[in-house]
Amino acid sequence: MSSHDPGGIGAGAEHGEPFRATETSFDKQPREAEMPGGGVDEPVSVDVADVHPSLADPTVVAQMVAAKRDVRAQVGEPLLQMQDVTLKFGGLTALDSVTFDIRRGEILGLIGPNGAGKTTCFNALTGVYRPTSGEVLFDGASLGKRKRHQITQMGIARTFQNIRLFNEMTALENVVVGTDARHRTSVPGALFRSRRHRHEEREGMDRAMALLEFVGVGGRATDKARNLSYGDQRRLEIARALATEPKLLCLDEPAAGFNPAEKESLMDLIRQIRDDGYTVLLIEHDMRLVRGVTDRIVVLEFGRVIADGTPEQVTTDPAVIAAYLGVPDDAIA
Numbered sequence: 001m002s003s004h005d006p007g008g009i010g011a012g013a014e015h016g017e018p019f020r021a022t023e024t025s026f027d028k029q030p031r032e033a034e035m036p037g038g039g040v041d042e043p044v045s046v047d048v049a050d051v052h053p054s055l056a057d058p059t060v061v062a063q064m065v066a067a068k069r070d071v072r073a074q075v076g077e078p079l080l081q082m083q084d085v086t087l088k089f090g091g092l093t094a095l096d097s098v099t100f101d102i103r104r105g106e107i108l109g110l111i112g113p114n115g116a117g118k119t120t121c122f123n124a125l126t127g128v129y130r131p132t133s134g135e136v137l138f139d140g141a142s143l144g145k146r147k148r149h150q151i152t153q154m155g156i157a158r159t160f161q162n163i164r165l166f167n168e169m170t171a172l173e174n175v176v177v178g179t180d181a182r183h184r185t186s187v188p189g190a191l192f193r194s195r196r197h198r199h200e201e202r203e204g205m206d207r208a209m210a211l212l213e214f215v216g217v218g219g220r221a222t223d224k225a226r227n228l229s230y231g232d233q234r235r236l237e238i239a240r241a242l243a244t245e246p247k248l249l250c251l252d253e254p255a256a257g258f259n260p261a262e263k264e265s266l267m268d269l270i271r272q273i274r275d276d277g278y279t280v281l282l283i284e285h286d287m288r289l290v291r292g293v294t295d296r297i298v299v300l301e302f303g304r305v306i307a308d309g310t311p312e313q314v315t316t317d318p319a320v321i322a323a324y325l326g327v328p329d330d331a332i333a
């Protein structure tokens with residue numbers, strides 16, 4: 001990650017400890033523009049006691065977390081297409097005619113040396129930067145000049161290498177914020193707390209709790225985000241991104257700072273997310289993790305795609321070895 005990056009429930013749920021948070025400090029919170037998909041504009045109020053008790057049942061959790069069925073329909077077909085995308089910062093070409101697909105239902109790894117353009121790629125496909133030329137197509141439509149919150153609504157969510165949470169809000173509230181991206185209530189409906197609004201709020205809270213459980217942080221629902229361990233904060237970010245009901249989940253170095261055991265369990269979570277019907281784009285430097293979890297890998301070097309294939313094809317490609325991987329293990333005497 002470069003310094004230029006601009007953004008930057010198992011049975012353990014504590015249903016027995018109701019609380020009500022009516023005032024939420026937004027001091028030191030990420031700015032709206034830094035939130036995935038545009039963030040929030042009002043504090044949320046949640047009551048864990050409202051959460052449906054059946055969320056203690058893992059089957060119910062799995063059903064609530066799973067991507068919408070239609071996402072599974074065209075597995076293998078392109079979901080996102082980077083078409084000849086060039087992105088320049090003044091005289092520097094960060095992406096140079098980059099073309100690749102992300103296919104429905106896969107985990108695609110995006111790798112390359114420092115400064116190769118991986119984060120810029122993420123930023124181009126989440127609407128942070130507009131390509132100088134070329135096009136990003138998502139689900140058949142051009143991202144064009146859409147704003148970040150519109151891109152979130154289209155179905156692209158991301159996490160950040162430098163964790164960005166609402167630190168003074170609880171874990172549950174952080175995820176409820178993500179579910180807001182799907183709310184359809186009008187402003188008057190929300191102001192006057194229409195039936196639809198209350199229904200959406202309730203649904204959002206249930207789903208947020210299910211997502212916390214799914215990522216393994218259900219037991220910390222009522223704790224402030226800042227009091228969670230580093231690893232749990234990373235999982236919380238993933239839950240918040242999934243709360244926006246994305247078709248594509250983009251993870252930017254989700255294992256940074258993890259020990260080997262935490263990496264193993266993160267790989268399990270990422271596979272489970274894919275198996276639940278989501279498509280995943282993963283930037284990661286740890287090649288063991290990348291090899292272990294991805295279905296395909298795209299390699300960037302100096303803003304250009306130098307390889308695109310299965311983990312086996314890419315990791316044995318001489319150009320990739322020369323640019324990024326170095327001498328293969330079996331060549332070391």
Ligand SMILES: Nc1ncnc2c1ncn2[C@@H]1O[C@H](COP(=O)(O)OP(=O)(O)OP(=O)(O)O)[C@@H](O)[C@H]1O
Binds near residue numbers: 004
């Ligand atoms: N906002 C910006 N303004 C100017 N140059 C930028 C900006 N963002 C990125 N760059 C430059 O674009 C190139 C690609 O950077 P990018 O952060 O995308 O690389 P990366 O592959 O993500 O690297 P890392 O692995 O270190 O995170 C680098 O030369 C970087 O300095």
